[in-house]
Amino acid sequence: MGNPAYDAYRENVAGRSDVADTPELVAYYQQLAQLDTAALWTVANKIEPWEPKSASVPVLWRYRDLREHVLRSVDLVTPEKAGRRVIYLDNPGRRDVSAAVGWLYSGLQVMHPGEAASAHRHSSSALRFIMEGRGAYTIVDGHKMTLGANDFVLTPNGTWHEHGVEADGRTCIWQDGLDIPLVNTLEAGFYEVHPDLRQAVGHPVDDSVALWGAAGLRPQGQRWTHRYSPLFKYPWEPTYEALCRLARLQEGNPFDDTLMHYVNPVDGGHVMATIGASMQRLRPGFAGKAHRHTGSFLYQVAKGRGHSIIDGRRFDWQERDIFCVPSWAWHEHANASDSEDACLFCFSDLPVMEKLGLYHEQALADNGGRQPVAPLPG
Numbered sequence: 001m002g003n004p005a006y007d008a009y010r011e012n013v014a015g016r017s018d019v020a021d022t023p024e025l026v027a028y029y030q031q032l033a034q035l036d037t038a039a040l041w042t043v044a045n046k047i048e049p050w051e052p053k054s055a056s057v058p059v060l061w062r063y064r065d066l067r068e069h070v071l072r073s074v075d076l077v078t079p080e081k082a083g084r085r086v087i088y089l090d091n092p093g094r095r096d097v098s099a100a101v102g103w104l105y106s107g108l109q110v111m112h113p114g115e116a117a118s119a120h121r122h123s124s125s126a127l128r129f130i131m132e133g134r135g136a137y138t139i140v141d142g143h144k145m146t147l148g149a150n151d152f153v154l155t156p157n158g159t160w161h162e163h164g165v166e167a168d169g170r171t172c173i174w175q176d177g178l179d180i181p182l183v184n185t186l187e188a189g190f191y192e193v194h195p196d197l198r199q200a201v202g203h204p205v206d207d208s209v210a211l212w213g214a215a216g217l218r219p220q221g222q223r224w225t226h227r228y229s230p231l232f233k234y235p236w237e238p239t240y241e242a243l244c245r246l247a248r249l250q251e252g253n254p255f256d257d258t259l260m261h262y263v264n265p266v267d268g269g270h271v272m273a274t275i276g277a278s279m280q281r282l283r284p285g286f287a288g289k290a291h292r293h294t295g296s297f298l299y300q301v302a303k304g305r306g307h308s309i310i311d312g313r314r315f316d317w318q319e320r321d322i323f324c325v326p327s328w329a330w331h332e333h334a335n336a337s338d339s340e341d342a343c344l345f346c347f348s349d350l351p352v353m354e355k356l357g358l359y360h361e362q363a364l365a366d367n368g369g370r371q372p373v374a375p376l377p378g
Contacts, residue, residue, distance in 0.1 A: 017041040052294055054326035055093040056101045058310035063131070063320035070108045070173055079117045085110055086176060091324065094181070101324035102296025103182035104275075104349060109163070110173045111136070116164030119194035125228070125272045126155040126178040128163070129300055129345055131320050135169015138162070140232050142202035145209075147174075150236035150302045152262060152279075152345065156228035156272050157183075160199050175300055175322065177347045179274045208232045212265045215242075229264035229271040236302070240343065243281040254369070255291045256333065257282045269351075276350040282306060282335040282342040289369030290332040293361040295353040297325040297346055304342025306335040312374045330364060330371055 019025070019041050032038050070087050079085050088107035089100040100106035109128075111117070113135060129152050130136060136147040140161045145153055155161035165172050183189045204210070211219050212231040215238075224230045239260075247258045259280035262271050270276040279302065282288070290309070299308075305318040310331045315323055325331045335342040353359040363369065 017044045052328035054102065054296075054328060056091050056099070056296065056324065056326035057093045058313055058315065058324060058326065058329060059089070059091055059101075060315040060317060060321060060323040061089055063318075063322070066108060067173070070110050071171070074110055074112055074171075079111065079115055084117060084176075089322065089324075093326075097181040097184065099181040101298055101326055102349060103179060103185060104296050104298055104347070105176075105178045105180040106298055106322070107176045108173055109176050110171065111163065111165045112171050113165050113169045114167040116198075117162055118197040119160050119162035119199045120192060121158055121160045121194075122191045123157050123189045124178045124180045124183045125157040125275050126161070126176060127272075127275060127277065127347055128153045128155070129175045129177070129347075131173045131175060131300075133165065133170045133172025133174075135166035136172040136174065137164055137166065138232075139199055139201060142199060143208050143232055144201045144203070144205045145233040146206060147172075147233070148236065150239075150345070152234040152236075152239075152277060154229060154232045154271055156226070157274075160194055162194075162199065177275065177298065179349065182274060182349065182352070206233065209235065213238075218265065224266045227273045229262075229266070231265050231271075234262050234271075239279050240281075240303075243279060243343070247281055247283060252283065252286075254289045255363070256280050256288060257286050272351070273355075274349065274352050275347055277345070277347040280344050280346070282333060282344070284335060284341055285338045286342075287334040288332045290330045290364035290371045291361060292328050292330045292364075294327050294359055295348050295350050296327050297348040297350075299323050299325070300345045302343040302345045304335060304337060304340055306333065306337075306342045308333045309371050309373055312371050314373050332369075332371060 029039060073085050073087060077085055086107035086109045088098060090098065091100055098105060128138060130147045130149050132149060138145050138147060138153050138161060140155055141159045147153060208231050211222060243258050243260060252258045257280060259278055262277045263269060264271055300322045301317050301319050303319060307314055307316045308323060308331055310325055311329045317323060
């Protein structure tokens, strides 16, 4: 039971600003502005809301709509001229910072066989999730990784990295994810091009997987002191197998079914300091309950089809589609098939939320944990 007196107090004022403008106050505010100051009560309700109010809006980017435009960029610009041939995801509520959701950037990058982008490094942490093609590779600080569909690769902040597609490969498209908006907001961004434009491969190909990719095993004599994972590539096949094994052992979470986080094998923490990632499996016919949490989350459909309800709006998705869940938005996921599973890759700013003590989560208590769905326009 709530406290009616408290509820009424909060509804009316409860420490909120309720000061009406008068000619004297307006003149006072103008005098303060001349001193580069202002009265807190004029902005208090905006900068200290009762709960998070994200400027981001839920968006579904359908791959079938985007693909032809991504491929068309190949005929219009070169990697050398463009730096990176990328079509980025522009959330209507975050266009001022070119973000896909919250403080996270995302884009679809395309490269033809034989193309290679020059090496660089920057303050932002980055990841790649391969969508289609054959022969893609990434080189991170001299470690070369070969990449296939649904592989997940890291290019942590401060590391030299470059991408390309082997000459005998096929045109590749992958999703880039970075924390560029966050780093820019903190006014901490640096960018540097490699002096040789290319970096030498100084290790056996896919050595990071060989050294660090065995579950529960750590190679003797290998030391790692960086704040990011030494396992730069997380292949799809063992990830999917791990999800299926776990699903056979337990019923799953009522919100996310079977969900596993990609982790740093050295300490079990997130793969990078500011970006975390996960893969979840929705069993056939799964219909999750609604919950919400702080942090911004960007999903890509790795397998199957289904829908998500985000703040009362239904978004139907299929393989390779991308959608976002803004901070503190109610959301629930469902698998549309009664015979096939569905898998969702996700990256987020969860490490930031956790380290700063800002992560909060809440389950929907009403309507059996389901959201009412707004009717479609028209």
